[in-house]
Amino acid sequence: MNPSVRFLFTACVASVIAAAPQAAAAAKESVKQTAYPEHAYFGDTHVHTGWSGDAGTDGTITSPEDAFRFARGDAIKSNSGQTAKMLRPLDWMVIADHSDGMGTINEVRDANPDMIKDDPFMKEWSAVLKSEDEKARLEFLLKVVDRQVAGTLPKSFTDPRWIKSAWDKTCDIAEKYNDPGRFTAFIGYEWTSNADDGNNLHRNVIYRGGAENAKKMIPLTTFASTDPATLWEWMAQFEAKTGDRLLAIPHNGNLSNGRMFELQQFNGKPMTPAYAAERQKWERLFEVTQIKGQSESHPSLSPNDEFSNWDMWDRSNLNGVPKQPGMVKTEYWRQALKDGLVLENKLGYNPFKLGANGASDTHTGFSGMEEDNYWGKFKALEPGPKRMYGGFNKTYVAFETEAAGFMGVWSTANTREALWDAMHRRETFATTGSRMTVRFFGGFDFDSSDLDSLVESGYKKGVPMGGDLKAAPAGKAPTFLVAAMKDPTGANLDRTQVVKGWVDANGETHEQIYNISWSGNRKVGANGELAAVGNTVDLETATYTNTIGAPQLIGLWKDPSFDAKQRAVYYVRVLEIPTPRWTAYDQVRFKVKAPKGAELIHQERAFTSPIWYSPR
Numbered sequence: 001m002n003p004s005v006r007f008l009f010t011a012c013v014a015s016v017i018a019a020a021p022q023a024a025a026a027a028k029e030s031v032k033q034t035a036y037p038e039h040a041y042f043g044d045t046h047v048h049t050g051w052s053g054d055a056g057t058d059g060t061i062t063s064p065e066d067a068f069r070f071a072r073g074d075a076i077k078s079n080s081g082q083t084a085k086m087l088r089p090l091d092w093m094v095i096a097d098h099s100d101g102m103g104t105i106n107e108v109r110d111a112n113p114d115m116i117k118d119d120p121f122m123k124e125w126s127a128v129l130k131s132e133d134e135k136a137r138l139e140f141l142l143k144v145v146d147r148q149v150a151g152t153l154p155k156s157f158t159d160p161r162w163i164k165s166a167w168d169k170t171c172d173i174a175e176k177y178n179d180p181g182r183f184t185a186f187i188g189y190e191w192t193s194n195a196d197d198g199n200n201l202h203r204n205v206i207y208r209g210g211a212e213n214a215k216k217m218i219p220l221t222t223f224a225s226t227d228p229a230t231l232w233e234w235m236a237q238f239e240a241k242t243g244d245r246l247l248a249i250p251h252n253g254n255l256s257n258g259r260m261f262e263l264q265q266f267n268g269k270p271m272t273p274a275y276a277a278e279r280q281k282w283e284r285l286f287e288v289t290q291i292k293g294q295s296e297s298h299p300s301l302s303p304n305d306e307f308s309n310w311d312m313w314d315r316s317n318l319n320g321v322p323k324q325p326g327m328v329k330t331e332y333w334r335q336a337l338k339d340g341l342v343l344e345n346k347l348g349y350n351p352f353k354l355g356a357n358g359a360s361d362t363h364t365g366f367s368g369m370e371e372d373n374y375w376g377k378f379k380a381l382e383p384g385p386k387r388m389y390g391g392f393n394k395t396y397v398a399f400e401t402e403a404a405g406f407m408g409v410w411s412t413a414n415t416r417e418a419l420w421d422a423m424h425r426r427e428t429f430a431t432t433g434s435r436m437t438v439r440f441f442g443g444f445d446f447d448s449s450d451l452d453s454l455v456e457s458g459y460k461k462g463v464p465m466g467g468d469l470k471a472a473p474a475g476k477a478p479t480f481l482v483a484a485m486k487d488p489t490g491a492n493l494d495r496t497q498v499v500k501g502w503v504d505a506n507g508e509t510h511e512q513i514y515n516i517s518w519s520g521n522r523k524v525g526a527n528g529e530l531a532a533v534g535n536t537v538d539l540e541t542a543t544y545t546n547t548i549g550a551p552q553l554i555g556l557w558k559d560p561s562f563d564a565k566q567r568a569v570y571y572v573r574v575l576e577i578p579t580p581r582w583t584a585y586d587q588v589r590f591k592v593k594a595p596k597g598a599e600l601i602h603q604e605r606a607f608t609s610p611i612w613y614s615p616r
Contacts, residue, residue: 031181033418036459037410037427040437041419043092044071044367044406045188045204045249046290046359050079051166052097052190055363056105057129057141059379062365064095064170068177068185070366079379084366087373088435088489090406091414092184095170096204099189099219100148103166104157105129115162119154121147134380138391149194149319151223158223167218171211178210180415187211189219191248193226195266198319200255203231203283204359208245208420216242227266229275232282247424249285249357252295253336257317258327260295261336261352263343276349285423286354288333288430288607289405290361291377292396296573296607297334305513306529307575310602311402311432320394337610338501338509341567344614345503355426355466355609356571358405369433372542374403374582385590388583388598399598403582404432408606410439410464426466426609429572434490434604439483440465440572442611444472446479448556454481465571466609471616477562478613482516483554484574484606491576492549494519494533494603498557502568516557516572519550535578537601542580542588549577564615571610575603 049067050060060079062070070076073089107115108122109129116122128140147153171187178185186206193201207214220234235246253260265275288296293313302308316322329335333354340352360367364382368375374383381387381398390398408429411422422428429438439454443462450457458464458481469478484496495518501511515530522531536545553574562568584600587593594600 031413031415033412035412036455037412037422039411039414040408040429041091041411041414042406042408042435043090043094043184044360044369045094045206045357046096046190046287046361047071047093047365047367048097048190048361048363049095049365051102051105051170052363053101053105053144054098054141055378056109057125057144058137058363059134060364064097064173065177067095067365067367068093068173072177072183076366078366078375078382079364080382080384082383084368084375086368087370089183090367092186092419093367094186094188094204094206095174096188096190097170098192099163100192100221100223101153101157102189102219103162107162115156117156119156122154122156138380142393145194145198145319148192149198158221160218163221164218168215171214175211178416181413184414184416184419186416187214191220191222191231193222193228194318195226195259196257197321198317199257199259200251200253200318201226201228201259202251203228203248204251205231205235205246205248206420206423208417209242210416213242213244229266229278232278235282245420245424246282247284247420248282249287250283250354251287251361252290252292253286253331253333254293254295254313255316255318256331257321257323258330261330261332261339263330263339271343271347271351273347273349276343276347276351279351280349280353284355284426285357285428285609286333286336287357287359289358289402289432291401291404292361293400293402295332297332298328300328301332301335302511307573307603311404313396313400316395318393334499334501334511337569338503338511341501341503341569342507342509344567345507353612355428356407356430356607357428358407358430358432360405369403369406371403371433371580371582372585377401383586383589385592388586388592388594397595399583399595402432406431406433406435408435408437427464429465429606429608431606432604434576434606435487436490436493436574436576436606437485438572438574438606438608439481440608440611441481442467442469442478442570444469444476444478446481446556450481451554451556454483454554457481463611465611467611469611469613471614472562472564477559479556479558480570480611481556482572484552486551486576491544491579491604492519492546492551493553494549494575494577495530496553496555497573498570499573500559500568500570502563502566504566512561514557517553517555519548519553533577535601537578537580537584539580539584539587539600542584544577544579546577567615568613569610570613572608574606576605578603
């Protein structure tokens, strides 16, 4: 085992150990910063509790305090009365309750006269919340979403005094559980734009600092505007007022019906340099994978990618409005990365310069994204023999939800400031729930000797994931160091790949996928394809063996088709060997048969933030 791989393994294990539960009264010690980011800290930027209106309507009763306790490893009573506990704690987490209606759901449940007044809709809502009829709650939840999208929720629901009270409590709870060096509790919220009848343009807003500044402005809602530019303006006002820092993470684009990465402004006007610059400034990461499927790429956009057809949610938007031809082109991350190169050539700024984020979007309060410990999206989808058969919304069904995902952050310390800074510089990778680790460096002077000191060489001679390569020296092409280590308690690795996108002299975009390293004695064919790794999954027992695959993969790759005059973008994708999906575990645990069409086997994967090449 060479030193760089040994370092990778140590960092991965240390990340798990660092998140072990700590006594609430433990002293908060000063945290030492490392010279380079030595650890990949795993966490979730997208956790909802019962304080979110939609979650509360479905019967979720967990509080932000419950969610933080669960994330750090405590056993918590779930919304359905079960004992919920993470198999391995997280290093950090963000509570991202919806700002629209934050703090109102408890008042509705308690039939607060100031909230209910004489409004029949609010009275019905209160009654539904007290009901044990899960079907009725789900049906009413869809009504709430419809009213929210249409902007017709009662005025009592949008009264800012409710959000002020809930926001202050949320900030205080984050302070209580923030334990620098052991567990980081971020302050955050979800801005929930559902433009044009349910086109998902949601953003999670993450605060770098603490409660003192966060309380100075209540979170922005979409009651006034669903235009993301309004959010960027609010973020600028907050930073000017407090001196604190913010970033926004756009959600999965696959339910936006073409609006997430449209090549114009939200209002339909042409994209301008100022608009592109604002989006690049505030939006540094993108949610590539979560419970509602993946937004990496689509088979129609990447027909030569054998791994593009996975976790597809491509039939409608969030509210069930059917998708029309052409919409998928402006919904997926890979295409947006390529389109961003075109826009940068035209405007001087790249509005889609987005690193990789993986998160859950759980509405149970529990970031339980392991396949054999999946706690679902809503209370009705918590573990139980019937959960695979339920509905999700007007278009999708319960078994289509995914146990995904997490984000690994290469940081110099497990603190708000260090982790936030790493997110801002995009030194992150997304996973579908696995805790494999991935390193990715680009430069012009790497050679095979750098594999033995990969991390030190990577930072000294190149740039890490999320970075930029400037104009190439004469006669040189970029070379990349790629290293992946399996999840310490998970499956072996199948392969690592570099995904390249570029724009040619005519303004046309292209992509190519290169297999970099792989397990076993397989050979890459003349067409660049690699045979499948195999499959050891036993569906009768929901088990697999690590008799195939490799615990680590490391390699050096030089772009064979590099053109120094063309903008390009590169990211790494890592695949594990096939393993049981949560539906397979449910079959065995509850002795039921999965519905027809349910996937039972999958390949967990990870995606690094890109490295960009600019000829100027």
